[in-house]
Amino acid sequence: MRNYSLIRMCAIVRYLENKLDRNGEPREFISKKELETYLKQTPEGQDGLLSISGRSIDRSIEELRSMNVNIKYSHSYKGYAIEHLPEDEAICQEQQQRIVEMFNMIDVMRTDHGFSKFLHFEKRDRLGTQFLMTLLKSCQKKSITQITYHSFYKEEENKLVEPYFVKEWEGRWYLIAMDKSKRALRTYAFDRLKEVKVYNNQTFNDQFREEAVHYFDHCIGIFGSNNKKPEEVIIRCSKRQAKFVETKPLHQTQTMCEDEDGWTTFKYKICVTYDLLKELLSYGPEVVVIKPDRLREEMIDNLERSLCLYE
Known part of the structure; x- marks a missing residue:
């Protein structure tokens, strides 16, 4: 049996998401009447299977809000929008992003448009x-x-x-x-x-x-600070790798500046942990550690030991 309440929430999230600009800010607010019209155009709405009323929409929006999806109502524009949370609520913002992504994925999976052959998931064991x-x-x-x-x-x-x-x-x-x-x-x-x-x-x-x-404020990954003090970490990335690091920062303290030779310097205030070392090693020849010296030496040691395996 289909959960039509879930389907209604998926549709609302998709419609509101489509009204955001590239920075995630609302370019327009959606009235309840527009939401009703949109829901009636869904396959379930056209088949009369989806309960569509002002009350059911209110109930779905409240359920979404309880899941940390920040849906705001504007009295000035008489409509709804998904809004970003302030920077000091980073954890809630991340939760909202994941919930929205989950609803978008459910929305894709529930439709019967032959999408399955175009959607390839990573093969992995059960995650527990x-x-x-x-x-x-x-x-x-x-x-x-x-x-x-x-x-x-x-x-x-x-x-x-x-x-x-x-x-x-x-x-x-x-x-x-x-x-x-x-x-x-x-x-x-x-x-x-x-x-x-x-x-x-x-x-x-x-x-x-x-x-x-x-414990994890100044770290990346699952290995905490373990009483270590955060220190300045400076790396240089190739033009190619810099694009990935810029769009997916290693840590929230990341700052960057482009160098004259085409490479980019990134700076952090973090603890040096195994996960940081592992991440930087994965960049291969696209990264150079500038400081601290201890991290730089660990990188050199790991790369030299890897090279020895090919001799």
Whole structure:
């Protein structure tokens, strides 16, 4: 059975998204009457399967707002638009972007226009997202949770943790939690979770959660600062690579300036971690680390050891 409420929300998001300019700002506001007309033109609307009324539209918009899609109503223009959130609400802005992308994808997948043969997904194993709702609830309720975890380097084991939040990185999901036996912050990949058991009658103190949230402020990836201090990192990228780095910044502190030789210099205030090193190595000959010296030496060492494998 189709979820027509979901279909209605998908259609509303698509229509409002099409009314944004290239910077994501509304170029026009859409009235409720225009939304009704548009919904009636959808296949479900034409077949009479979709409930279309002012009340149903209001209900769908409220549901979207509850998912952090920032739909605003303008009394001046008498219409609706999706608006960007302020810079100090970066996490909510990222959530809104992902939710909108999800609705757009559902909208494409639900239509029967023969799109499937043109849509190729990355082949990958299960991501462990079956645990997502359970773990988010345990984070919200501050419930002590037991996870059965099988890391790449150890045998499967049970761990009691204080779950703080869930983090995504490179298409995978991770639980950020306090390992109660070690009293240390740890990162657990969802795809290596075997079982999750929540103890709703056992809760934890929230005092370390804020510290955990800021643990990644000056880092990229899933390896936190681990008491490291952020430092100035300077890299130079080729003209080709610079376009990718500019449009997908390594970190929110990124600044850039073009050099006379066609290369581009990028500067950051971040901690040097394994994920940063791995990312820069993936750029190959398209990047040069200028500072700090320690990172530059690690890059040279890794590249020399790779070269030795081909001798």
